[in-house]
Amino acid sequence: xxxxxxxxxxxxxxxxxxxxxxxxxxxxxxxxxxxxxxxxxxxxxxxxxxxxxxxxxxxxxxxxxxxxxxxxxxxxxxxxxxxxxxxxxxxxxxxxxxxxxxxxxxxxxxxxxxxxxxxxxxxxxxxxxxxxxxxxxxxxxxxxxxxxxxxxxxxxxxxxxxxxxxxxxxxxxxxxxxxxxx
Amino acid sequence: xxxxxxxxxxxxxxxxxxxxxxxxxxxxxxxxxxxxxxxxxxxxxxxxxxxxxxxxxxxxxxxxxxxxxxxxxxxxxxxxxxxxxxxxxxxxxxxxxxxxxxxxxxxxxxxxxxxxxxxxxxxxxxxxxxxxxxxxxxxxxxxxxxxxxxxxxxxxxxxxxxxxxxxxxxxxxxxxxxxxxxxxxxxxxxxxxxxxxxxxxxxxxxxxxxxxxxxxxxxxxxxxxxxxxxxxxxxxxxxxxxxxxxxxxxxxxxxxxxxxxxxxxxxxxxxxxxxxxxxxxxxxxxxxx
Numbered sequence: 342x343x344x345x346x347x348x349x350x351x352x353x354x355x356x357x358x359x360x361x362x363x364x365x366x367x368x369x370x371x372x373x374x375x376x377x378x379x380x381x382x383x384x385x386x387x388x389x390x391x392x393x394x395x396x397x398x399x400x401x402x403x404x405x406x407x408x409x410x411x412x413x414x415x416x417x418x419x420x421x422x423x424x425x426x427x428x429x430x431x432x433x434x435x436x437x438x439x440x441x442x443x444x445x446x447x448x449x450x451x452x453x454x455x456x457x458x459x460x461x462x463x464x465x466x467x468x469x470x471x472x473x474x475x476x477x478x479x480x481x482x483x484x485x486x487x488x489x490x491x492x493x494x495x496x497x498x499x500x501x502x503x504x505x506x507x508x509x510x511x512x513x514x515x516x517x518x519x520x521x522x523x
Numbered sequence: 524x525x526x527x528x529x530x531x532x533x534x535x536x537x538x539x540x541x542x543x544x545x546x547x548x549x550x551x552x553x554x555x556x557x558x559x560x561x562x563x564x565x566x567x568x569x570x571x572x573x574x575x576x577x578x579x580x581x582x583x584x585x586x587x588x589x590x591x592x593x594x595x596x597x598x599x600x601x602x603x604x605x606x607x608x609x610x611x612x613x614x615x616x617x618x619x620x621x622x623x624x625x626x627x628x629x630x631x632x633x634x635x636x637x638x639x640x641x642x643x644x645x646x647x648x649x650x651x652x653x654x655x656x657x658x659x660x661x662x663x664x665x666x667x668x669x670x671x672x673x674x675x676x677x678x679x680x681x682x683x684x685x686x687x688x689x690x691x692x693x694x695x696x697x698x699x700x701x702x703x704x705x706x707x708x709x710x711x712x713x714x715x716x717x718x719x720x721x722x723x724x725x726x727x728x729x730x731x732x733x734x735x736x737x738x739x740x741x742x743x744x745x746x747x748x749x750x751x752x753x754x755x756x757x758x759x760x761x762x763x764x765x766x767x768x769x770x771x772x773x774x775x776x777x778x779x780x781x782x783x784x785x786x787x788x789x790x791x792x793x794x795x796x797x798x799x800x801x802x803x804x805x806x807x808x809x810x811x812x
Contacts, residue, residue: 347744350702354720357710361717406609507731510765514772 450493457495472501533658533682535666536721539677542700543670545692546726548574549774549784551667554688555621556783557794557801562662564621565683567591567652569676571634572668573626575594580781582784584625585627589613589653590696591624593634598651599641606617611655620783638675648676648682663804670700679707685717690726690768691741695734722784723748723810724791724800730731730758738766747810750803752796764792776788 411434464472476497484492538551552575555566568575571583584590589609598607616623640646648666657664666684670676681687687709691697701723712718723745728734738755741748759767769792777787784791801808 342741344740346698346702347740350698350705351744353705353710357705357713358719361713508729508770510730510770511770518772519778 447487447489448491450491451496451499454493454495457499476501525757527563529658530662530805531808532805533562534686534804534807535653535657535663536686537668537677537680537684538666538686538690539668539681539708540689540691540697540700541670541695541703543671545670545690545697545700546768547670548551548578548667548772549778550688550690550726551575552578552626552770552778553663553774553784553793553797554800554804555583555665556785557797558663558665558804559621560798561801561805564662564663564665565615565656565661567624567664567666567680568626569630569648569680570667570671571628572624573628573630573660574778575667576623576625576776578621578781579618580784581623581625582781584616584623585628587625587627590627590629590633590752592627592637595647596637596640598646599637599647611652615653621665628753630742634675643658643696644675645679645682648679653683672703672707678712680713681708682716683749685719686804687718687720688804689720689723691723691737692727693725693729693731693737697737699805719808720748722800722803724750724751725753727770728765728767729770730765734765734767750796750799750809752799768793768796 481492482499484490528573536554538547538554540547549569551566551568551706555564558564566575566579569591569734572581574581574586591614594609594614595612597609601607614624617626641647644648645716664684666677666680670675671677672812686738689701691701709718710718723741725734725738725741728737735755736757738753738758741753742755753767755766759762771791771793773784773788773791774793777784778789780787784797785794
């Protein structure tokens with residue numbers, strides 16, 4: 342998707358707006374059908390359009406703020422000041438393939454265990470609990486929708502840190518929010 | 524509802540996109556809250572999911588026996604002047620701040636019945652609601668609409684209100700939802716009535732590449748519909764908050780507590796932007812009608 346798509350939508354919108362304005366300028370008795378007459382056509386059109394429309398667009402009908410299940414918005418307040426240590430093996434490593442990840446394949450791990458660097462994060466137990474629940478209940482569910490079932494802990498943690506790194510204002514907002522709550 | 528003087532130009536607006544998960548509900552609630560500062564405002568939750576109803580603290584109304592769907596169904600079949608049960612008074616919740624017509628667990632059922640029984644179903648919100656209350660009882664009416672691809676009530680709200688605000692998140696699905704909305708509802712409606720997109724609002728924005736991409740593309744192709752607070756130049760202004768309605772934890776927290784953002788966090792930096800959006804509604808467009 343790129344500018345062409347937006348240009349096409351812009352053209353569609355402005356053409357129909359122009360027609361609407363043209364119609365307004367000719368708005369005299371008789372130039373418009375009676376309201377009921379128009380509606381009769383519109384009512385029919387509605388069903389026809391729906392038959393033609395791409396119903397695949399309807400798969401997600403939940404607004405994000407509308408999602409009360411999102412109860413894990415307490416991100417971790419972290420510190421990475423501790424010296425680095427060697428990573429402990431992840432439990433799932435035992436069952437993981439030893440072959441190299443395939444770049445670009447979402448069904449393969451993004452990076453190998455040897456590339457991971459462990460660094461301690463400090464957070465309250467309740468935050469860790471919420472974080473673990475979020476990963477297990479929400480993140481992994483989203484991944485399963487994409488038929489990805491082999492996300493390793495290091496990938497989940499790596500993605501989590503990237504989200505925080507790319508959204509500093511959310512991290513700052515959360516920190517302030519936590520301080521305000523005391 | 525208060526006894527304030529009516530405004531010169533009452534206006535109804537539908538917050539609409541044929542896609543869920545773009546923050547329509549938070550925008551509708553907080554726009555209604557900001558509009559209430561400017562005139563008597565009614566929020567109508569015509570999304571059968573009922574999230575706006577819950578988000579303004581009235582989850583109990585979702586299970587009421589009387590509801591907007593039943594009112595519209597019966598009003599559409601009533602003779603002129605014949606009383607309708609339930610009446611509009613029965614379904615409007617008068618609150619401190621803006622008033623509310625809540626959603627209901629049976630809204631989808633009545634929507635199907637209205638669609639099947641009425642040749643002129645698409646006019647039901649205009650004739651049975653807006654023609655009665657807009658400019659008389661309320662100065663501003665805001666509709667929170669569902670994201671489903673086929674929704675009579677969304678289409679009827681767009682048709683009746685004649686003004687649409689499109690919230691878009693930085694994601695391909697949002698663009699597809701906008702395309703569907705244009706192609707299947709706004710463009711065909713314009714064959715018969717005036718429907719103006721008064722603004723496209725980048726919503727739930729972050730500072731990532733996708734957010735930059737969205738405001739750049741919108742600015743290039745829909746610059747006249749982009750509010751000033753969503754201009755891409757704000758990315759380069761060190762003193763300004765980045766463009767759009769930002770993704771803020773406070774929006775979710777406010778929803779959970781059943782209050783508008785202004786009540787949950789009166790210091791929120793998004794309130795100024797929501798006020799700007801309210802002014803766009805008051806004017807009928809970015810630069811006025």
